Amino acid sequence: MRRNNDPNPFDEEEVNPFANAAGPGSKSRLPPLGPEPVGFGNKHDATVDIPLHNMNDPKKKEKDLAAWEADLKRREKDIKRREDAVSSAGVPTDDKNWPPFFPIIHHDIANEIPVHAQRLQYLAFASWLGIVLCLVWNIVAVTVCWIRGGGVKIFFLATIYALLGCPLSYVLWYRPLYRAVRTDSALKFGWFFLLYLFHIGFCIFAAIAPPVVFHGKSLTGILAAIDVFSDHVLVGIFYLIGFGFFCLETLLSLWVLQKVYMYFRGVKN
Numbered sequence: 653m654r655r656n657n658d659p660n661p662f663d664e665e666e667v668n669p670f671a672n673a674a675g676p677g678s679k680s681r682l683p684p685l686g687p688e689p690v691g692f693g694n695k696h697d698a699t700v701d702i703p704l705h706n707m708n709d710p711k712k713k714e715k716d717l718a719a720w721e722a723d724l725k726r727r728e729k730d731i732k733r734r735e736d737a738v739s740s741a742g743v744p745t746d747d748k749n750w751p752p753f754f755p756i757i758h759h760d761i762a763n764e765i766p767v768h769a770q771r772l773q774y775l776a777f778a779s780w781l782g783i784v785l786c787l788v789w790n791i792v793a794v795t796v797c798w799i800r801g802g803g804v805k806i807f808f809l810a811t812i813y814a815l816l817g818c819p820l821s822y823v824l825w826y827r828p829l830y831r832a833v834r835t836d837s838a839l840k841f842g843w844f845f846l847l848y849l850f851h852i853g854f855c856i857f858a859a860i861a862p863p864v865v866f867h868g869k870s871l872t873g874i875l876a877a878i879d880v881f882s883d884h885v886l887v888g889i890f891y892l893i894g895f896g897f898f899c900l901e902t903l904l905s906l907w908v909l910q911k912v913y914m915y916f917r918g919v920k921n
Contacts, residue, residue: 757822773830776829780821783818786898789897793887794809795810825844833915861876863876877892
């Protein structure tokens with residue numbers, strides 16, 4: 653039996669979710685909403701822990717970031733430079749390792765030249781060292797002649813021969829031969845043969861030292877040695893030693909030319 657004031661549990665009740673749940677006379681049976689989510693500006697929001705050890709010195713952090721960025725740019729430029737060198741030269745960039753006490757060039761016959769061609773490359777290297785020795789001794793002998801009254805012009809000429817001859821001989825014929833043997837390049841072999849003939853011609857001219865430039869005394873050849881020997885025996889001895897060096901260099905260069913030509917024919921056949 654239903655009482656007058658008792659609600660009917662089977663009656664359909666309209667529920668308005670937007671109605672004020674706490675308003676008077678509301679018949680909503682929705683449970684009250686829980687606490688609002690944190691982080692929306694309420695005074696009861698949860699506290700977010702933020703590490704402060706990286707924010708103690710913002711200036712230092714900015715400086716470290718700038719230094720790191722500069723180092724990164726430097727590395728990128730270095731990589732780009734190496735890539736450009738590889739693309740232009742066709743060979744990997746090499747570190748300078750010779751001479752050991754002051755490296756100015758890269759030279760590694762044992763690791764870069766094929767085993768069957770290493771002896772040939774060592775002979776060519778000896779030929780290059782030989783012309784360096786000849787030009788250096790030429791300066792010494794001409795300096796002695798200058799001190800004995802030979803004039804300063806021949807000293808300047810001898811210095812020019814050495815300053816130009818040593819690096820140019822390496823760049824013009826020894827380095828092309830090094831790369832030719834390393835890569836079997838016919839073009840580099842041809843470049844070597846052409847310029848090495850000029851090298852041999854200079855050695856023959858220096859060994860003779862005809863009186864063409866300043867009576868030939870700027871080179872320690874046989875004619876210059878005979879000319880100065882009658883005036884100063886000591887100067888003549890220095891010139892004779894220089895003549896012997898140029899003769900040995902000429903013979904060694906002819907031998908190297910023959911060996912390289914035989915090697916070139918054997919590679920191409």
